[in-house]
Amino acid sequence: MGYVTAEAPTRVELATCVQCGLCLPHCPTFRLTGLETASPRGRLMAMSAVLEGFAEVDDVFVEIIDFCLGCRACEAVCPGLTPYGRVLEGARAEIATQHPTPSRRLRRWVLGRALATRGFVSAATAVAAVVQRLGATWILPAAVRRSFTGLRPLAGRERWIGRSAEPVADPLGTAALLAGCVMDPWFSSVHEATVGLLRRAGYRVVVPEAQTCCGALAAHDGHASEARRMARRNVAAFAGFDLIVADAAGCSAHLKEYGHWAGDVGGAMAERVRDVTEVVAELIADGRLPRSELPRGPVAVQDPCHLRHAQRVVEAPRTILRAAGYEPVEIDQDAMCCGAAGTYAILRPDTSLELGRRKADQVRAAGSTVVASANPGCEMQLRSLLGPAYRVAHPVELYWEAVVEMAGRVPAEVDR
Ligand code: SF4
Ligand code: SF4
Structure with missing residues (x-):
């Protein structure tokens, strides 16, 4: 059957891989297994095999693609400039469409709908805070228990979404902050630092009320229509700001790719997106921060x-x-x-x-x-x-x- 969605890896994208193998030593799953099918080159060949009709989006293909971390270490060293992150998301979109298992359907709802719904995130945070306070991690599924122990204390601090703050130095412009799906309730002290530093450097900071989750987790898991919907909503919410800042690296990376997810208006927004580390390092170099x-x-x-x-x-x-x-x-x-x-x-x-x-x-x-x-x-x-x-x-x-x-x-x- 080959590929069936508009997100599928294209022949042009896949042809950029010249199979040199320079990416192999940089790939964690290849280093762990030594298997070609667990390497970037092997995964790209599997994607090409489906494109050319030599293979199907079957269980073997799903395993090859799902074992990938999506870390993009391969992309950073590739002399052919293979857009690995993009084709991986395309292959996952095919899997989500052609292999809609119960787990994948649940993930489509959680990553593509629930995370974009503030009420759901608030309710989940309240439950998580109780579990954390009682130390009752035994009630959690085994798969999430370890990650859960890495959470910061869920202190119920004030959230930043919908707020704004005036500059406390010569004005530089207005910066908008991506609140993020879980950054705001779970990592609000990172937002506090980001807002504080931007204000200190001269930015008025706005955390637009109308924004939603950036859509990165949905996109990485292949839920393309949900990722597009979130991107379009954020393009409208972040219109007109001089600078758009995200303080979670996964979010800033995804916002910079809105040209793919939301067309020309998404591309225009992406040009104004910076990770907070880039912005703060420049403000230090300019002497605006001490x-x-x-x-x-x-x-x-x-x-x-x-x-x-x-x-x-x-x-x-x-x-x-x-x-x-x-x-x-x-x-x-x-x-x-x-x-x-x-x-x-x-x-x-x-x-x-x-x-x-x-x-x-x-x-x-x-x-x-x-x-x-x-x-x-x-x-x-x-x-x-x-x-x-x-x-x-x-x-x-x-x-x-x-x-x-x-x-x-x-x-x-x-x-x-
Ligand atoms: S992905 Fe890039 S580095 Fe890896 S084999 Fe292909 S061309 Fe070489
Ligand atoms: S994204 Fe990471 S895990 Fe996946 S093929 Fe590239 S280097 Fe390997």
């Missing part, structure tokens, strides 16, 4: 795949940490995925755990009990494996603490 001279010791730097591989942002988190007074410590020159990978930790718990343990060992070897990670999934994965002796935080949170401390000496500079 540098701390107080040494704070080493910090292990974990590079989220969707920051390093998908957006090619490497130096910015390190610049921010240095400006906070930390000494960044490299933990993994190969920048392998930590195994969180969105829903992968739940769908493929064994592989996720194996990769997570390797990353946790690298952190331990770095000799720092503070870890910086710019993506919530990676943060939860690391916290669940490192335990309470380690602090895992977003780089902008660590920097914001330093800025507030500096402002303590000059109180008028920062209005929290």
